Amino acid sequence: xxxxxxxxxxxxxxxxxxxxxxxxxxxxxxxxxxxxxxxxxxxxxxxxxxxxxxxxxxxxxxxxxxxxxxxxxxxxxxxxxxxxxxxxxxxxxxxxxxxxxxxxxxxxxxxxxxxxxxxxxxxxxxxxxxxxxxxxxxxxxxxxxxxxxx
Numbered sequence: 001x002x003x004x005x006x007x008x009x010x011x012x013x014x015x016x017x018x019x020x021x022x023x024x025x026x027x028x029x030x031x032x033x034x035x036x037x038x039x040x041x042x043x044x045x046x047x048x049x050x051x052x053x054x055x056x057x058x059x060x061x062x063x064x065x066x067x068x069x070x071x072x073x074x075x076x077x078x079x080x081x082x083x084x085x086x087x088x089x090x091x092x093x094x095x096x097x098x099x100x101x102x103x104x105x106x107x108x109x110x111x112x113x114x115x116x117x118x119x120x121x122x123x124x125x126x127x128x129x130x131x132x133x134x135x136x137x138x139x140x141x142x143x144x145x146x147x148x149x150x
Contacts, residue, residue, distance in 0.1 A: 008034040009141050012062035014046040014079060015039065015099075016071050023126065024066070027133035033141050038062065043074025047082050050091050062094055063146045066136070067116075069100040069107060076100065077110060084115040093147045097136060 011028070015021050021039050028035055038059065040046045046067070049056040065083070069076035076098065086092040095117040100107070108119050120136070123129050140146070 008036040009064070009146075010060050010062045011035055011037045012046070012049060012065045013037055013039045014041075014043070014065065014067045014071065014076065016041045016068065020068075020122065020129075023129050024133055027130045028137065030130075030134075031137055031141075033137060035137075035141070036060070042072045043076065043079045045073075046071075046079045047074065050083065050086075050094075061090060063148065064140050065094055065096045066099045067096050069098060069102050069111070077107075077114065080111060080114045080116055095140065095144070095146060097140065099132075099136075 013021060013024055015024070021041075025037060028037055038049065040049050045056075046065075048054050049059050050062075052059050067076045067079060071079070080096055080098070083094060083096055084092055096115075098111050098116045098119045099122055100120075101122050103121050111119055120132060123132060
């Protein structure tokens with residue numbers, strides 16, 4: 001059951017690890033859902049992408065953001081705060097999935113206080129990583145009704 005028949009689901013991956021970016025691309029490539037993945041590697045690029053500034057002036061609004069916490073320049077907590085406190089409802093309503101290596105309870109609590117939509121700890125094992133991406137896809141791209149830009 002595809003939520004957006006005929007339209008690709010726009011995903012934004014905010015991730016500074018090239019290996020994790022490649023694994024995510026591979027996992028999503030096996031998808032039965034048409035998706036378009038944009039990738040930025042630090043928090044400042046993520047904000048520029050969402051605000052459509054600089055090289056991202058023609059960026060498409062993502063339907064879902066996969067956000068790492070430990071990023072250069074601006075960390076994921078700052079990016080999450082920017083998204084969820086944005087006065088622009090086109091940005092603040094985008095669901096954000098935290099996808100990070102951190103298992104710290106403080107990070108879990110803090111990101112939910114900042115209105116993250118879910119928190120997932122990245123597994124180290126490649127097969128488990130694929131399974132996590134598949135579960136994100138199954139839930140967020142088939143079960144959940146995502147807000148679309150008007």
